[in-house]
Amino acid sequence: MKLNEILRKNILSLQPYSCARDEFKGEASVYLDANESPFNNDVNRYPDPLQLKLKKRISELKNVPVDNIFLGNGSDEAIDLLYRAFCEPNVDNVVAMEPSYGMYKVSAAINDIDYRKVLLNEKFDIDAYKLIDASNIHTKIIWLCSPNNPTGNKLSRAEIIKTLQWFRGIVVVDEAYIDFSAEDSLLSSLSEYTNLVVLQTLSKAWGQAAIRLGMAFASNEIIDVLNKIKYPYNINILTQRHALKVLMDTETLNKHVQIILAERNTLCKALSKIDMVKEIYKTDANFVLVRVADANMLYNWLVSSSIIVRNRSNIALCEGCLRITVGTAEDNSILLQALSQFSKVLK
Numbered sequence: 001m002k003l004n005e006i007l008r009k010n011i012l013s014l015q016p017y018s019c020a021r022d023e024f025k026g027e028a029s030v031y032l033d034a035n036e037s038p039f040n041n042d043v044n045r046y047p048d049p050l051q052l053k054l055k056k057r058i059s060e061l062k063n064v065p066v067d068n069i070f071l072g073n074g075s076d077e078a079i080d081l082l083y084r085a086f087c088e089p090n091v092d093n094v095v096a097m098e099p100s101y102g103m104y105k106v107s108a109a110i111n112d113i114d115y116r117k118v119l120l121n122e123k124f125d126i127d128a129y130k131l132i133d134a135s136n137i138h139t140k141i142i143w144l145c146s147p148n149n150p151t152g153n154k155l156s157r158a159e160i161i162k163t164l165q166w167f168r169g170i171v172v173v174d175e176a177y178i179d180f181s182a183e184d185s186l187l188s189s190l191s192e193y194t195n196l197v198v199l200q201t202l203s204k205a206w207g208q209a210a211i212r213l214g215m216a217f218a219s220n221e222i223i224d225v226l227n228k229i230k231y232p233y234n235i236n237i238l239t240q241r242h243a244l245k246v247l248m249d250t251e252t253l254n255k256h257v258q259i260i261l262a263e264r265n266t267l268c269k270a271l272s273k274i275d276m277v278k279e280i281y282k283t284d285a286n287f288v289l290v291r292v293a294d295a296n297m298l299y300n301w302l303v304s305s306s307i308i309v310r311n312r313s314n315i316a317l318c319e320g321c322l323r324i325t326v327g328t329a330e331d332n333s334i335l336l337q338a339l340s341q342f343s344k345v346l347k
């Protein structure tokens with residue numbers, strides 16, 4: 001795959017904005033180049049547009065070179081930029097597995113890109129052949145998500161690899177939930193597949209949803225394109241500083257992941273003893289998809305008990321299903337209590 005052949009022409013020829021911090025990099029004693037306020041209050045200077053300090057820490061953690069890392073205002077920024085880099089509005093299309101994360105589709109619609117859905121099989125898994133079959137010469141991106149939201153399972157590694165090998169375009173694998181999975185990340189395959197983009201985020205296992213920090217890992221050619229088209233200062237300094245601090249503390253990350261995994265286990269066992277729970281799908285994430293007797297009625301009952309889960313019952317293959325995030329032991333026991341009350345009310 002030649003990147004220049006799949007990039008949009010206007011992006012290929014784009015002369016990017018050059019900000020003050022692009023033109024002069026390094027240390028100086030007097031900065032009079034960016035029309036900033038000279039009065040120091042800790043946030044009066046523009047932040048590093050390429051977030052090097054933060055990327056060095058991520059590079060250590062993930063064992064991926066800095067040049068292969070892009071940071072965005074949430075994963076959602078990387079998703080949107082990938083459309084804008086590769087997909088010509090009204091001409092190109094993407095292929096995505098269904099059901100999966102809603103932003104791939106919304107972002108396609110915003111960018112006026114045809115979104116081609118391929119249903120998962122009965123095991124909620126992909127079939128590489130079906131994905132390729134749904135593509136044509138205008139297909140620029142295939143969206144995969146593993147572990148998948150909302151089904152919770154990881155995808156077959158062999159089918160992901162086949163997709164990477166067969167498809168002459170970008171294959172995005174969204175690993176937002178990888179820290180909860182026993183499966184290895186695809187990051188170790190980055191150098192092998194130049195068309196692979198791996199998405200991860202600080203929003204889930206790292207517990208930092210509010211600071212908005214998403215990571216995209218890919219070949220340095222792809223990362224260069226994303227850097228060229230992003231807003232110059234897309235990650236604010238408060239997020240950069242806070243993220244750096246958080247990323248030093250892997251002990252807390254590991255502790256919280258262990259607690260969530262133990263709670264997930266307890267929650268699933270308890271759910272399996274409840275009559276109206278018809279099926280608990282295998283999960284590699286910090287949530288569990290369950291099929292229940294009457295999803296809408298149960299959802300409303302939970303809302304009226306001030307407990308909010310995600311009603312996924314109107315989504316393809318998830319008929320009758322609720323998606324439940326694993327909370328603290330207390331959250332989960334409040335949920336279970338409400339479920340057993342609901343069973344009694346029904347009788």
Ligand SMILES: *Cc1c(COP(=O)(O)O)cnc(C)c1O
Pocket residue numbers: 073074075076077101145149174176200201202203204209212213214
């Ligand atoms: C939660 C989630 C994300 C995270 O998005 P951010 O913008 O980084 O908060 C990405 N992908 C999937 C599949 C998710 O479920």
